Amino acid sequence: MQITVAKNRDALNRKVADFLLQKEKEVLQEQDFFTVALSGGSTPKALYRLLSGDAYIHQFEWSKWHFFLGDERFVPVTDEQSNAGMCYKNLLEHLPVQDQQIHFFKTENTTPEKSAQEYEAVLRNFFTPAKTMDVLLLGLGTDGHTLSMFPYGKVLHEATKWVDYFWSASQNMYRLTLTKAAANLCSNAVFVVSGEDKQQAVYEVLKGSQPPQIYPAKLVDPLNGQVYWFLDEAAAAALDR
Numbered sequence: 001m002q003i004t005v006a007k008n009r010d011a012l013n014r015k016v017a018d019f020l021l022q023k024e025k026e027v028l029q030e031q032d033f034f035t036v037a038l039s040g041g042s043t044p045k046a047l048y049r050l051l052s053g054d055a056y057i058h059q060f061e062w063s064k065w066h067f068f069l070g071d072e073r074f075v076p077v078t079d080e081q082s083n084a085g086m087c088y089k090n091l092l093e094h095l096p097v098q099d100q101q102i103h104f105f106k107t108e109n110t111t112p113e114k115s116a117q118e119y120e121a122v123l124r125n126f127f128t129p130a131k132t133m134d135v136l137l138l139g140l141g142t143d144g145h146t147l148s149m150f151p152y153g154k155v156l157h158e159a160t161k162w163v164d165y166f167w168s169a170s171q172n173m174y175r176l177t178l179t180k181a182a183a184n185l186c187s188n189a190v191f192v193v194s195g196e197d198k199q200q201a202v203y204e205v206l207k208g209s210q211p212p213q214i215y216p217a218k219l220v221d222p223l224n225g226q227v228y229w230f231l232d233e234a235a236a237a238a239l240d241r
């Protein structure tokens, strides 16, 4: 595992952007496409704007990228809560990419169950049984969740399917998510975490003794891949305790 701590959120995002440049280069020496699962929520918005802005947009080989999503809320893409909508707005709408390069969950004119099954098929068609995405971008909730793997969720036990769904009563919506089975076949799991409100969760996941049922991000442990944590100083503050 590699932990990188940056002074603040802007410096953190630059480090992640440089890491992605390096990984893209390495991967494209071995194969002619680069697969990345984007994370949702609010933290990656600034990273996505950085990647699609003047400083970085011309540095990547976007035509070689294939974009996936780590998890999704079962709402239309136009809904404020849609992870896909956030990714389009902050990143994809600004990039020279074709629709065929974007592989997201369907959330309209379908059911959560069908959507999960279809996404499973999309992933199984694209990847091999031994390896999923080159880079899996991940966030961390203040409660220790990553993807839509929430504390005590039944999805935490799913060891075979790559995609699952569940009803979240507290959020009043269905959620769709890659499971630990898919996450742990990625080549590079990359957590990007910023802000003081995340410091306790960061501490518990990296140094605490609580089980993964309570801090689900602990379940991310790729079989043949690496885990990277990119933190800003505020998120990392409790690690020195």
Ligand SMILES: O=C1O[C@H](COP(=O)(O)O)[C@@H](O)[C@H](O)[C@H]1O
Pocket (backbone or CB within 6 Å): 039, 040, 041, 042, 043, 044, 070, 071, 072, 073, 083, 138, 139, 140, 141, 142, 145, 146, 147, 148
């Ligand atoms: O609900 C979600 O939360 C996590 C963390 O999001 P953040 O807003 O605290 O940055 C995110 O990684 C996940 O994709 C999202 O669906």
